[in-house]
Amino acid sequence: MEKMENEGRNLKRLVLVPGPFQGHLTPMLQLATILKSKDFSITIAHTLFNSPDSSAHPDFTFLCIPDGLSEQEVGNPDLVSIMRRVNDNCKFSFKECLIQGTNHTKLGDKICCIIYDAIVYFSEAVARDLKIPSIAFHTSSAATTAVRPILIQLMAQGHIPAPDSMLEVPVPLHQPLRFKDLPIFNVGSLDYFLEGVALTYNLRSSSAIILNTVHCLEESLLAQLRQKYQVPIFPIGPLHKFSPTSAVSLLQEDTGCIPWLDKQTHNSVIYVSLGSVAHMNQDQLSEMAWGLANSKEPFLWVIRPGTIPGSEWTESMDEEFEECVKDRGCIVKWAPQKKVLAHDAVGGFWSHCGWNSTLESICEGVPMICQPCFGDQKVNARYLTHEWMVGLDLEGEIERGAVERAVRTLMKEKEGEEMRQRVLDLKHKVDVSIGDGGSSCHYLSELAELLTSF
Structure with missing residues (x-):
């Protein structure tokens, strides 16, 4: 035709x-x-x-x-x-x-x-x-x-892989990036x-x-x-x-999470999705889970099948955790992300900071918790946290106490509210750009x- x-x-x-x-x-x-x-x-x-x-x-x-x-x-x-x-x-x-x-x-x-x-x-x-x-x-x-493209030059100069002593050093001519963000x-x-x-x-x-x-x-x-x-x-x-x-989408989206979001209050839900590629081990999953549970905040969490090597989906989840969050947590295999971020109930996005996710979050005025995994995600996370000031760092090993603090800061504290205002300002500028x-x-x-x- x-x-x-x-x-x-x-x-x-x-x-x-x-x-x-x-x-x-x-x-x-x-x-x-x-x-x-x-x-x-x-x-x-x-x-x-x-x-x-x-x-x-x-x-x-x-x-x-x-x-x-x-x-x-x-x-x-x-x-x-x-x-x-x-x-x-x-x-x-x-x-x-x-x-x-x-x-x-x-x-x-x-x-x-x-x-x-x-x-x-x-x-x-x-x-x-x-x-x-x-x-x-x-x-x-x-x-x-x-x-x-400057990675090749930095390699020739012996600067990458960066030794521990250089990880926090700014990359010349590319601030706010540090060597650890390359x-x-x-x-x-x-x-x-x-x-x-x-x-x-x-x-x-x-x-x-x-x-x-x-x-x-x-x-x-x-x-x-x-x-x-x-x-x-x-x-x-x-x-x-x-x-x-x-x-x-290459993965089947679970739209059943939208009716669940409909029942939540304005800006109350933290949406958690680490993208279509990242993997984690059982300990990391457990620390994420208990950090979310201990924050006492409602959450929508995407866990892809196969996220944990050797595990089909969430069968290895702690039963105590599931009991603890059953009234305020929703776990899905994949979500219609643009619809989720546009939903009135979503007030924060814990993300791997892929560029598509970064743009989608800014476009809906949703501030972020930044947990980059590899590649350009580290660059995006640094700009979100230190250039546009609309994201919170969650660097290093995943630990439940750090997760709990980050979620509460973003969703309940003044620092999170200030980020929400800044990202709404960015959203307005983007809206003007596409008009x-x-x-x-x-x-x-x-x-x-x-x-x-x-």
Whole structure:
């Protein structure tokens, strides 16, 4: 159906290539929905690994790229290793998919641009080979996009891995970040990771950069990026506000938590979710549980199946804990997060500080408890706590006393109320940015003009 419509209207076709993880698929599919509304024809070229649900997006064409990953590789907790294999395996197969596809389309349906998640940099190489314009999409913050390339230089200078004596030292030219906040993955080879960083941040022939961020949040960092890359940069976020209905979750959402929230009072609930990737051990789970129980605050807690290796779900939970919180706790396997954060009852968000979660929380005026796990989450957490001042640190080992204090501070004390006011001020600025005449709308129009010019 889409193809017949395209032939009649002669739409320009864009090929979007998402990274194969929830935090990367979500913003890319949101971007696709936005560009579709701008009268572009959309093809999503995705790996077999973590492939999106095509039935949820009938207006798009889906193209599956053979990725050559074995079951063992897919189960590897080393995400960097998975991405290196994807990039090694997919260049040839993606090129073949595009050549075969373009041979079967009409002249007006030729690809005008490939927009690719920067972590799937094989896409840029294919675009260059086929002489198709390309644009890099960074799904992380401008702060992470600015700081990550300097990791290679810091490694050469012997500053990373950072010795204990340097962990609290500010990173030159990248305050408020300390060396402990640098976006490094803790699993696998550091050398291997930095090789991937070099390839991810080498634009080569790409014509522009798209960022899921907002000018008012990261103005100085966006200026740094423009100076460094000398190409147009389009901060068009928060994408979920332009594309609120795009169904992108890889996990089944439990909407049963919404009626539970309906029964709670205004700003009374702490929402707890550490994202789609993080794992923890039994002791950490127990300390989180008893910290929440001892805080006496109502909570909605997302515990993904498999969060604790070797455990199906919550069967290892202490029965005494379950009895203690049965009237004020709700535990689900996965939640409709944007709906949860927008709910009147939610007054705080204990988060891993992934960039999507960070934006979603700011957009709903919800202050945060910050417990970053790896990578860019540490950068986001530092900005939340020390630049925007809308988050509380929960650093180091998870301990029930620290959890209890953090929850009570955020939900009941003056410090938490002041954070709530600051995040509401940020929310207002973001609302202005996405409104008519706002910065994000302006950059979105400029992006559409650039794509039309190809």
